[in-house]
Amino acid sequence: MKTLVVYESLWGNTAAVARAIAEGIGPEAKALSTAEATPDALAGADLVVAGSPLFAFQLPTDKIRETIRKKAASFPAPPDLSHPPLRAWLEKLPPGQGHSAAFETRMWFSPGGATSAILKGLEKAGFKPLARGKRFRVAGMYGPIKAGEIERARAWGAQLARDLRG
Numbered sequence: 001m002k003t004l005v006v007y008e009s010l011w012g013n014t015a016a017v018a019r020a021i022a023e024g025i026g027p028e029a030k031a032l033s034t035a036e037a038t039p040d041a042l043a044g045a046d047l048v049v050a051g052s053p054l055f056a057f058q059l060p061t062d063k064i065r066e067t068i069r070k071k072a073a074s075f076p077a078p079p080d081l082s083h084p085p086l087r088a089w090l091e092k093l094p095p096g097q098g099h100s101a102a103f104e105t106r107m108w109f110s111p112g113g114a115t116s117a118i119l120k121g122l123e124k125a126g127f128k129p130l131a132r133g134k135r136f137r138v139a140g141m142y143g144p145i146k147a148g149e150i151e152r153a154r155a156w157g158a159q160l161a162r163d164l165r166g
Contacts, residue, residue: 001026001045001046001047001161001164001165002044003025003026003028003049003161003164004030004031004042004047004049005018005029005030005031005049005051005098006031006032006033006049006051006086007032007050007086008051008052008053008060008083008084008085009033009035009053009145010053010079010080011053011077011079011141012122012143013053013105013142013143017051017150017153018049018051019031019071019101019137020151020153020157021090021103021154021156021157021160023154023157023159024159025047025156025158025160026028026161034088034109035084036061037089039094042093043146045067045096045127046099046164047098047101047160047164048098048099048100048101048127049102049122050086050089050090050100050102050103050118051104051107051118052085052086052087052104052114052118053104053105053106053114054106054107054114057111057113058065058112058113058117059114059117060086060087060114061085062085062087062088065085065095066151069081077142086118087117090117090118090121090122090124091121093124093125094125095125096124096125096126097126097127098128099127099129099130100122100123100128100129101129101131101160102116102119102122102134103115103135103136103153104118104134104135104136105135106137106138107138113133113135114121114133115133115134115135116133118133124153130160130164131159131160131163134153136149136153
């Protein structure tokens with residue numbers, strides 16, 4: 001079962017959740033940034049799980065990322081803007097025939113969400129939704145990840161693997 005967990009992560013929180021999901025799925029799963037998740041890497045994927053942080057109550061836009069880039073010096077840690085935004089990655093996603101799932105990292109009180117936009121992008125490319133979107137909490141814009149969320153991500157990955165096999 002070829003599985004990729006693709007992520008956009010600015011301060012490492014979403015990347016950590018992606019790695020935990022991949023661990024839960026099993027040794028065949030790989031967590032890749034949007035820069036690493038090339039068409040060749042995606043070819044023949046049985047399951048693509050994609051995730052992003054939630055900014056301005058939605059999947060980050062180019063405008064949001066540009067604002068973050070301009071304010072980078074004022075943040076306690078520099079954001080990683082080296083990989084493409086998930087929104088752009090989804091727009092260029094080559095056709096596939098596997099299944100999909102989506103996740104986001106967010107503060108508890110955030111209205112809106114990114115998972116429905118992620119699932120729509122994956123479905124447009126031919127990946128059938130396997131599960132509803134999942135939300136993982138962070139303590140603030142930069143993190144850290146709330147206690148227990150990595151374990152929840154690992155457990156969700158294991159559930160996705162069971163659902164795909166079942």
